[in-house]
Amino acid sequence: MSFESFLFVLTGGVVLGALYALMAAGLAVVWTTLGIFNFSHGAFVALGAYIGWQVGNVDGFALGHVLGLSATVLGMFALGILFQQMFIRPFERKENIVAATVITTLAGATVLQNGMLLIWGPRSKQISGIGEGSLNIGPLAFSWNEVALIVLVAFILGAVGWFLSRTRTGRSMRAVSQNRQAAELMGLNVPLLYALAFGLSAAMAGVAGYFVGSVRFINPTMGADPLMKALIVVIFGGIARFTSPIYAALIVGLVESFTTFYLGLYWAPAVLFAMMMIVLTIKPAGLFGTHQRTL
Amino acid sequence: MSAPLLEVRGLSGGYDPIQIFSQIDLTLSAGESIGFFGPNGHGKSTLMKTISGVLAPWTGEIVLEGQRLNRAGERGSRRWRNFNYDVVTRRRMDPKKVARAGLIHVPEGSLLFPEMTVAETMDVAPVAAAGRGKSADRLAQVHDLFPRLRERLDSKIRYLSGGERQMVAIACGLLGDPKLMILDEPTLGLSPKLRIELCQAIASIKAAGVPLILIDQDVNFLTELIDRLYLFDHGRISGVLEKADIPSHEKLMAMLFGEPAA
Ligand SMILES: Nc1ncnc2c1ncn2[C@@H]1O[C@H](COP(=O)(O)OP(=O)(O)OP(=O)(O)O)[C@@H](O)[C@H]1O
Ligand SMILES: [Mg+2]
Numbered sequence: 001m002s003f004e005s006f007l008f009v010l011t012g013g014v015v016l017g018a019l020y021a022l023m024a025a026g027l028a029v030v031w032t033t034l035g036i037f038n039f040s041h042g043a044f045v046a047l048g049a050y051i052g053w054q055v056g057n058v059d060g061f062a063l064g065h066v067l068g069l070s071a072t073v074l075g076m077f078a079l080g081i082l083f084q085q086m087f088i089r090p091f092e093r094k095e096n097i098v099a100a101t102v103i104t105t106l107a108g109a110t111v112l113q114n115g116m117l118l119i120w121g122p123r124s125k126q127i128s129g130i131g132e133g134s135l136n137i138g139p140l141a142f143s144w145n146e147v148a149l150i151v152l153v154a155f156i157l158g159a160v161g162w163f164l165s166r167t168r169t170g171r172s173m174r175a176v177s178q179n180r181q182a183a184e185l186m187g188l189n190v191p192l193l194y195a196l197a198f199g200l201s202a203a204m205a206g207v208a209g210y211f212v213g214s215v216r217f218i219n220p221t222m223g224a225d226p227l228m229k230a231l232i233v234v235i236f237g238g239i240a241r242f243t244s245p246i247y248a249a250l251i252v253g254l255v256e257s258f259t260t261f262y263l264g265l266y267w268a269p270a271v272l273f274a275m276m277m278i279v280l281t282i283k284p285a286g287l288f289g290t291h292q293r294t295l
Numbered sequence: 296m297s298a299p300l301l302e303v304r305g306l307s308g309g310y311d312p313i314q315i316f317s318q319i320d321l322t323l324s325a326g327e328s329i330g331f332f333g334p335n336g337h338g339k340s341t342l343m344k345t346i347s348g349v350l351a352p353w354t355g356e357i358v359l360e361g362q363r364l365n366r367a368g369e370r371g372s373r374r375w376r377n378f379n380y381d382v383v384t385r386r387r388m389d390p391k392k393v394a395r396a397g398l399i400h401v402p403e404g405s406l407l408f409p410e411m412t413v414a415e416t417m418d419v420a421p422v423a424a425a426g427r428g429k430s431a432d433r434l435a436q437v438h439d440l441f442p443r444l445r446e447r448l449d450s451k452i453r454y455l456s457g458g459e460r461q462m463v464a465i466a467c468g469l470l471g472d473p474k475l476m477i478l479d480e481p482t483l484g485l486s487p488k489l490r491i492e493l494c495q496a497i498a499s500i501k502a503a504g505v506p507l508i509l510i511d512q513d514v515n516f517l518t519e520l521i522d523r524l525y526l527f528d529h530g531r532i533s534g535v536l537e538k539a540d541i542p543s544h545e546k547l548m549a550m551l552f553g554e555p556a557a
Binding site: 061136165171172174178179181183184185186187188189190273 | 301347348349390391394395399400401402405406407408409410411415418419420423424425467471487
């Protein structure tokens with residue numbers, strides 16, 4: 001095992017980790033506020049990639065990365081809210097909301113995937129990377145696309161964390177997630193805050209999609225694999241704190257990267273699941289978890 | 296004659312399908328405070344949750360300063376209740392609207408937001424006062440009332456003692472700039488010393504011009520603060536005592552539940 005290949009795998013793992021962190025944090029925002037698991041998060045990733053491709057890429061409207069990424073964020077925020085109103089809102093005050101939304105978000109994912117197939121056709125697309133060449137930090141080499149991803153993910157997670165802990169709207173969102181009844185009695189607009197949380201989560205998925213679309217191919221089911229990894233991150237890391245998926249995501253990204261390189265591609269899920277089972281046996285609430293479900 | 300502060304007519308409700316209380320009528324004129332007294336588990340808290348909209352009323356109406364708080368009509372048949380598509384059929388009563396109208400309910404034993412700090416919680420609370428707010432005055436009032444909260448501003452709610460948590464809950468109610476405040480057993484489970492402290496705070500809230508609906512198990516404490524006492528059992532108001540007619544706690548207990556065993 002040469003040192004060069006080790007470093008190559010290491011950077012790959014960090015990049016994957018950043019991607020998974022973004023997805024897991026998006027899942028966590030919805031899980032902690034609405035108390036449901038959103039199975040269409042993977043479809044949101046694909047949709048975000050398609051929107052970004054359509055607006056930004058030369059084969060689409062050719063408006064460049066900045067507008068492409070902006071369109072992804074705004075479009076996914078709006079579509080996320082629309083999705084929530086259609087597939088989740090009707091069940092919000094029901095006791096069986098968890099079971100019902102497993103079905104409806106899965107159904108919603110199918111609707112979205114087939115919608116994307118209708119609009120953009122079956123041929124895979126790709127978003128051209130942001131910038132050419134690479135940044136060398138000592139012996140580590142990151143392409144500018146990867147640098148953009150890591151910087152942007154760090155910025156987004158920092159901004160979302162700041163929003164949740166420093167602004168009144170963000171604090172209200174946490175309040176609703178921790179005690180819905182007390183929040184209502186304080187006059188908080190719970191349906192609005194739920195919609196905001198969902199929109200935020202969808203926008204985060206969209207950004208993840210934009211970058212997945214620049215390193216892999218865009219197709220309607222491209223989100224399935226990252227969604228599964230993000231799910232592992234969420235279960236593995238616990239989501240007691242908004243930051244706990246970040247560490248877990250890095251671990252998952254690195255493990256995946258190293259097993260893929262040294263054992264082969266098909267070993268990665270097996271190793272990840274084995275790792276998850278061992279962690280859950282020892283610490284049922286996840287690596288960094290406690291038994292709360294709060295932002 | 297001005298409209299009464301709060302008017303409740305023919306209210307009934309409960310936890311579907313179990314009815315807990317029925318045909319409740321009460322009227323509070325401006326500036327009046329009232330108390331509720333009755334055995335455990337007979338539906339006082341359920342009634343208050345219905346007045347503040349946490350539970351949907353089954354029948355009746357709730358009017359605050361002439362503004363109807365619940366939507367007209369009986370609750371739907373069972374079939375329609377199962378079909379309550381929230382977007383199509385709006386909720387029959389919205390607690391957010393009630394709080395923003397100025398009727399603020401501090402529920403019994405609320406855990407508030409366990410993972411948030413006192414400061415964060417008190418930052419969110421003035422939302423209820425939106426449009427009415429003199430939040431700055433209220434914040435000063437809160438700091439006067441509960442000096443010990445100032446040292447705890449950065450503690451998470453879940454690390455607070457029961458008494459401190461109750462103080463935060465009442466403080467948050469005040470920050471919502473209430474026209475009428477419902478306090479449901481605010482002194483439940485507190486040590487005698489803390490209880491006295493909290494009772495004094497509640498008395499000064501009342502003195503500062505906030506009318507109260509107060510539920511407590513100590514009639515003597517209630518009597519100091521209220522103009523009228525409602526006796527409540529089996530989901531009904533079984534008697535109303537004007538302030539002058541309220542006997543001492545011991546006498547009332549004897550009256551209601553017979554002589555204590557010697
Ligand atoms: N969430 C609930 N679901 C179903 N029934 C409930 C629920 N909460 C309370 N009850 C029932 O409703 C009845 C009235 O309860 P409530 O809390 O209103 O009584 P209370 O008069 O406030 O009593 P206390 O003096 O102990 O506070 C009780 O019999 C209780 O078992
Ligand atoms: Mg009670």
